Amino acid sequence: MSNAPHEPSQASVSASLTQAVLHAASRLGLDRQALLTACDLCDEQLTDPDARIPFSAQQALWSELDARLLHPEPGLLLGRNLTPGPFSVLSYLLQSSATLGDALNTALRYQRLGGEGGELHIETHDDSLLLLYRPLHPQHPATRIRVLAMLACWVQMTTPLLDGFRLLGAQFRHDAPDDLTPYQDVFACPLQFASDEYAIALPHALCQVPLVQANPPLQQLLRQHAETLLARLPSASLGARVIGLLGEQLAHGEPDRAELARALNLSERTLQRRLAEEGCSYQQLLADTRRQLAEQHLRDGRLPAAEIALLLGYSEPSVFFRAFRLWTGLTPGEYRARHGAG
CATH class of the missing domain: 3.90.1520.10 (H-NOX domain)
Known part of the structure; x- marks a missing residue:
């Protein structure tokens, strides 16, 4: 986009x-x-x-x-x-x-x-x-x-x-x-x-190099607010607004496409059609958002991978582990070992 x-x-x-x-x-x-x-x-x-x-x-x-x-x-x-x-x-x-x-x-x-x-x-x-x-x-x-x-x-x-x-x-x-x-x-x-x-x-x-004021818990709260603000910008593409709302939903568990469509004053079918016109899909944006949040959590190094899976709305950690390997070619543990903050 x-x-x-x-x-x-x-x-x-x-x-x-x-x-x-x-x-x-x-x-x-x-x-x-x-x-x-x-x-x-x-x-x-x-x-x-x-x-x-x-x-x-x-x-x-x-x-x-x-x-x-x-x-x-x-x-x-x-x-x-x-x-x-x-x-x-x-x-x-x-x-x-x-x-x-x-x-x-x-x-x-x-x-x-x-x-x-x-x-x-x-x-x-x-x-x-x-x-x-x-x-x-x-x-x-x-x-x-x-x-x-x-x-x-x-x-x-x-x-x-x-x-x-x-x-x-x-x-x-x-x-x-x-x-x-x-x-x-x-x-x-x-x-x-x-x-x-x-x-x-x-x-x-x-x-x-670590920043002097690094604060992972504050980061998580701020990101949720930032995603909400980004989604509200009137000139944002529909895809950008969907990403913002997905960030909000994932903070509370499994995302709900019907609820997201209602927040945008669209039917689910219209949502899918307009996303396709922008060259993307709901499932693609959901996967991209989950991947970004997963990588962020793993770099921060504070949460176990199983807890990250629950935060991203996965019913079972094994489903998250398979998805993460498809995204990156690495297990969550291997990714954290390479990219974690220490």
Whole structure:
């Protein structure tokens, strides 16, 4: 299923993230109410941390910040003043992941919770990982400040969570500025400008390093909430919404297709037909969701395989063991020995 960025008229972003940007702006001396007025926003739209606002409204906010902050690179300044807490469920999911690799997989799955202004991709190379961010309409005047703030915040958030964190390089679509000092202060790595991509590279070996704030029980609760939020996004494909609802159902035992169809205001037959139009099926999505949750539980290493089977709605552990071997070619025990957190 495609995760391509949505058109600006449909795209939305997290109210929590917008709150975080406004908090950072206030710390830098800008007037919050003046910014809200200039962007045609109000505090009531941002009160609920799970609420959404139009991407176009946040773009207007970035444009205002670019004009009002007296700094050679306002995006880097804002990124260093963004605090991850107000990002709500997505930020806490990333911080509580077992390893950096788990955090990156989580970011890929739930990136739309942060916003639909672009798309994250990860390329794996021999000794490095390349994290690419492809913004919606890269030529928009506000894109530079927005993407630089995001990259700077990510580096600042990750550094204290990971022993030995460092970057191998950073790429930017815009031309090199006269003063590279703000970039060197944030990224501390070789810089490439006028690139085809916004990207940062890091050592592949860092993916296996445990994060300081790893918290598997909290992860499980947050994932259930994140799946619910993902399913509610109106622009999500039907398949994505089914995956989200399956995640909720599997937290309570055997999933029920009829109940899921009712939650989507569809008949079971219509559900199957529309999923087929998207090139998938209910059984395929159920198997994919079970596999992802099973692998996550086994990597976390806290639950016995038989208990994982019950959590995923299997009536007998032996059925789960056979399914897992079909998915991965490994038994649950072999998978945990290879990929577990320790």
